[in-house]
Amino acid sequence: MAELSRVQKQYILHWGEMGTKWGINRTVAQIHALLYLSPQAVPAEEIAQTLSVARSNVSTSIRELETWGIVRAVHVLGDRREHYESMKDVWEMFRLVIEQRKRREIDPTREVLRQCLAEVDPKEPGAEYTRERLEAMAGFFEAVTELYDEMRRLPTGTVRKLLRMGTKVRKKEG
């Protein structure tokens, strides 16, 4: 994996770009792409060389990927170094990422909305309108959370089934 093929390069670069657009560090995304494509676990030094980034950058990026639970260190007999490998189940990978982003960003937003609603001063001019808007937004986030909780409990296959059911419901109602 020290030398990348054309296709590997393209995939890794694109994944890096994608990452930045969704608020994920470019290097983090690139490393993930590299490990995802690699048949074997890769030591940090080799990652750094392959992607031309500093060894320290790899260290912190790997740490972040480990926090997300989509990359882990494995050991190779006769080698002191840690080798890193990516989870290969794409659905599970995205589920993990989404779960964490929900925890870090959606949940705090729900909290802020709740707090805002609690603190709307009824004497303030336009309080009624503010409350209305905040409640609409809060309702949305609650619904999304509910939807997420349902999805999470469903095995992957069931999501597919729901997809088909959706089609039927639409046809009946259309």
Place this chain on the structure above:
Amino acid sequence: MAELSRVQKQYILHWGEMGTKWGINRTVAQIHALLYLSPQAVPAEEIAQTLSVARSNVSTSIRELETWGIVRAVHVLGDRREHYESMKDVWEMFRLVIEQRKRREIDPTREVLRQCLAEVDPKEPGAEYTRERLEAMAGFFEAVTELYDEMRRLPTGTVRKLLRMGTKVRKKEG
């Protein structure tokens, strides 16, 4: 709206933070929050003053929000200035944003994956593995797109119905 209440301030600031975490410009997000909370359409100058940002910054940010279709200019009798107002339907707002991000980011990714798959050189060592991984990832993106297409066609209420059906299916299978 020139003077913000404590709650309005909190909401706007949080929305700005949220924005940055998802790759959306802070000012863009803040302006959207301001307009969302505002009972009346707001002229650009007032937005600039209220948020303490340059008039020009408001101009470009508003443009972006207009591109997304969640903010539009309206006119007030006897006032030459454009007043801006946000869409108030939260579900529709997010649908629009998601639709655009899908177009700008998911679709190009599907394209890249397709191209990568087409260009995997079977002679390259490990080509088989690369193809496998790319196909898994491509499959995921296709499924997400399919899911999105279904969702889009469903009226809002039906999503709720599906949510309940999901619960049933889970219980039957659990």
Place this chain on the structure above:
DNA sequence: CTGTATGTTCAGTCTGTACTGAAAGGATCG
């Protein structure tokens, strides 16, 4: 115990994006 290999931390630098302010571009009024 010493030397080497590996991993982490952190201060400083670099880079890309956001933002500003000035200037130019349009539109409407008198």
Place this chain on the structure above:
DNA sequence: CGATCCTTTCAGTACAGACTGAACATACAG
């Protein structure tokens, strides 16, 4: 047809976050 008001554009600046490299920490081998 100026004058005025409003908006947009753009070159330059400021800033936040990413990245580097050196110093430090840790583990293992001989």
